[in-house]
Amino acid sequence: MKKWDAFVAALLVGLGLVTIYLSKDFPKEVSSAPGPGFYPTILGILLIILAILLVLNSFLKQSSQKTNFWSKEARRVYFTFGLTVIYSILMYYVGFYLATVLFLVTTMLFMGVKKKWLVVVMTFLITLFIFIVFDYFLHTPFPTQRLF
Amino acid sequence: MAENILTAMTQIFSFSSIIVIFLGVFLGLVIGALPGLTVTMGIALLFPVTFAFDGLLGVLMLLGIYVGAVYGGSVSAILLNTPGTPASVATAMDGYPMVKQGDANRALSISTLSSGIGGIISVIALVLVSPLLAKFALGFSAPEYFALAFFGLSIISSVSSQSVIKGLISGVLGLLIATIGVDTLTGYTRFTFDTIYLLEGISFIPILIGLFAFSQALISVEEDLGKIIGSVKVKIKRILPSKEDFNKIKVTILRSSLIGTFIGSIPGTGGDIAAFISYNEAKRFSKEPEKFGKGAPEGIAAPESGNNSVTGGAMVPLLTLGIPGDSVTAIILGALMVQGLQPGPLLFKEQGDQVYSIFLGLLVANICMLILGFLAIKLFIKVVKVPKSILSPLILVLCFVGAFAINNNIVDVYVMLITGIIGYFLIKLKYPISPIVIGLILGPMAEANLRRSLVLSHGDISIFFTRPVSAVLLILAILTLFYPILMKLIKRKRSHVEKA
Numbered sequence: 001m002k003k004w005d006a007f008v009a010a011l012l013v014g015l016g017l018v019t020i021y022l023s024k025d026f027p028k029e030v031s032s033a034p035g036p037g038f039y040p041t042i043l044g045i046l047l048i049i050l051a052i053l054l055v056l057n058s059f060l061k062q063s064s065q066k067t068n069f070w071s072k073e074a075r076r077v078y079f080t081f082g083l084t085v086i087y088s089i090l091m092y093y094v095g096f097y098l099a100t101v102l103f104l105v106t107t108m109l110f111m112g113v114k115k116k117w118l119v120v121v122m123t124f125l126i127t128l129f130i131f132i133v134f135d136y137f138l139h140t141p142f143p144t145q146r147l148f
Numbered sequence: 149m150a151e152n153i154l155t156a157m158t159q160i161f162s163f164s165s166i167i168v169i170f171l172g173v174f175l176g177l178v179i180g181a182l183p184g185l186t187v188t189m190g191i192a193l194l195f196p197v198t199f200a201f202d203g204l205l206g207v208l209m210l211l212g213i214y215v216g217a218v219y220g221g222s223v224s225a226i227l228l229n230t231p232g233t234p235a236s237v238a239t240a241m242d243g244y245p246m247v248k249q250g251d252a253n254r255a256l257s258i259s260t261l262s263s264g265i266g267g268i269i270s271v272i273a274l275v276l277v278s279p280l281l282a283k284f285a286l287g288f289s290a291p292e293y294f295a296l297a298f299f300g301l302s303i304i305s306s307v308s309s310q311s312v313i314k315g316l317i318s319g320v321l322g323l324l325i326a327t328i329g330v331d332t333l334t335g336y337t338r339f340t341f342d343t344i345y346l347l348e349g350i351s352f353i354p355i356l357i358g359l360f361a362f363s364q365a366l367i368s369v370e371e372d373l374g375k376i377i378g379s380v381k382v383k384i385k386r387i388l389p390s391k392e393d394f395n396k397i398k399v400t401i402l403r404s405s406l407i408g409t410f411i412g413s414i415p416g417t418g419g420d421i422a423a424f425i426s427y428n429e430a431k432r433f434s435k436e437p438e439k440f441g442k443g444a445p446e447g448i449a450a451p452e453s454g455n456n457s458v459t460g461g462a463m464v465p466l467l468t469l470g471i472p473g474d475s476v477t478a479i480i481l482g483a484l485m486v487q488g489l490q491p492g493p494l495l496f497k498e499q500g501d502q503v504y505s506i507f508l509g510l511l512v513a514n515i516c517m518l519i520l521g522f523l524a525i526k527l528f529i530k531v532v533k534v535p536k537s538i539l540s541p542l543i544l545v546l547c548f549v550g551a552f553a554i555n556n557n558i559v560d561v562y563v564m565l566i567t568g569i570i571g572y573f574l575i576k577l578k579y580p581i582s583p584i585v586i587g588l589i590l591g592p593m594a595e596a597n598l599r600r601s602l603v604l605s606h607g608d609i610s611i612f613f614t615r616p617v618s619a620v621l622l623i624l625a626i627l628t629l630f631y632p633i634l635m636k637l638i639k640r641k642r643s644h645v646e647k648a
Contacts, residue, residue, distance in 0.1 A: 033602035111537035
């Protein structure tokens with residue numbers, strides 16, 4: 001956990017510095033009160049202070065907690081996330097519905113649904129539900145295919 | 149006022165309103181009953197659906213979802229001993245033992261009745277108290293509003309039980325995201341990197357879906373996949389609780405509802421605290437406290453009416469002052485704003501009919517919940533058994549659909565994906581998520597009123613301390629902020645003393 005606290009703290013200090021840097025060119029004063037850069041600058045400073053406190057706290061405290069980012073379960077999450085990224089790109093090219101069907105079938109099989117008929121039925125029902133609620137009632141203009 | 153109530157009645161007691169509320173409660177119930185789905189996730193996922201109905205109808209549906217989901221959480225707590233939300237942990241203590249004795253039916257009917265009555269009592273309290281509070285708050289100006297927003301933000305420390313520092317970091321991140329876009333006071337654009345998408349700021353809903361639905365779905369892919377859900381065999385004999393049970397629990401319900409309403413109206417608390425205090429009080433007042441934990445009907449009635457009456461209580465500060473009490477109400481506040489309602493004292497003055505419609509809508513939602521709870525018990529028992537391997541893909545797809553449907557913009561989908569994966573890592577590193585949303589919602593209110601006050605006082609910060617209401621609120625905020633830290637220190641001191 002300590003390693004990760006330090007890593008997050010470094011990111012936060014970076015973010016705080018960037019915020020302060022980007023805010024420095026905003027008008028200093030508007031109608032004799034602080035301008036638009038005043039508040040983000042405070043937030044940037046707060047972020048840096050909190051990052052320092054985080055590191056101090058983590059080194060003062062003994063923690064046996066371990067966070068594993070490469071366990072079998074965690075890798076399952078990355079794979080799932082990868083599938084969702086592919087899904088988001090695919091829907092742009094092959095259209096929303098085809099992409100959704102492909103995504104649902106793949107993820108259900110990946111997550112271990114054994115019965116093939118269940119995959120088919122659930123995919124159909126979920127897609128139908130989305131069609132009725134979002135397409136029919138909400139008139140959501142889902143992306144259509146643009147390959148051909 | 150009478151005029152407002154009449155307008156509200158014609159609005160609520162129409163076919164479309166009742167159907168929409170009913171639908172909301174139903175959807176909320178299903179989501180709440182699914183094990184592992186929280187109330188916040190339910191609202192984040194279903195909020196886009198409420199866009200099918202414009203204006204008040206959408207708001208009514210949202211309230212229905214809220215009421216339904218809070219109740220639904222206890223179904224899985226009772227049947228599977230896996231509480232869907234922290235608020236139903238206490239329910240499982242007596243609910244599950246009763247199920248094991250073969251009385252699932254009895255446990256569910258007691259829970260339904262207590263939840264319904266708890267909700268209704270809290271709405272009555274809301275109707276009585278909030279107009280008075282709103283009237284008082286009408287005299288507020290910029291310094292008071294800043295103090296109020298700051299007070300709202302100070303609850304971050306009490307919702308971040310594991311680490312106050314991490315909670316505050318999440319909160320500041322939320323505040324920072326809220327500054328992106330056009331500055332409301334000067335029209336100056338900030339942190340937009342010359343993109344048109346960021347001009348209006350990052351839209352709230354994709355972030356919400358990413359943080360509360362997408363990331364949670366990823367967490368459940370990691371933790372729950374492959375876990376076998378216990379099976380329950382439930383025979384439905386009767387749907388209403390017996391007269392004997394009713395007589396046993398009626399005093400408990402009344403007491404717990406009042407406790408829940410009161411606790412709900414204090415920002416920074418929530419359903420879990422209300423449920424536990426109600427449970428403890430019921431045990432303390434009981435003639436047979438030894439039966440608690442072994443399936444006592446009062447042990448189900450108390451936490452159930454306690455956590456459901458939080459719904460009405462939490463609406464008091466939300467509607468009158470515009471500050472949320474917990475993460476769920478923070479989301480509802482954001483949702484109301486997206487639907488075009490700005491909660492706060494002015495809402496009572498300018499859109500009184502809308503306020504009374506919300507009151508009545510909440511009342512109808514609780515009645516719908518009672519009816520659905522009794523009629524559809526059989527269905528919810530089935531819902532509880534849906535495996536994660538089907539549920540997770542469904543939730544993931546709904547995240548995409550919801551994020552897209554809000555503005556029909558594919559960029560929103562990418563925002564949802566990015567906040568979702570960031571949210572996943574934050575949860576893994578034990579950063580609480582709700583402070584981000586609280587910061588996001590209260591940030592603009594805090595900043596605008598801070599700077600407006602300073603314009604009024606020509607840059608003199610003493611304006612916040614010389615006005616009595618803002619001074620009191622700021623002191624309260626500082627106390628709320630440091631309370632958990634102080635308690636920790638005191639505990640540590642005590643244990644040191646005891647050791648020595």
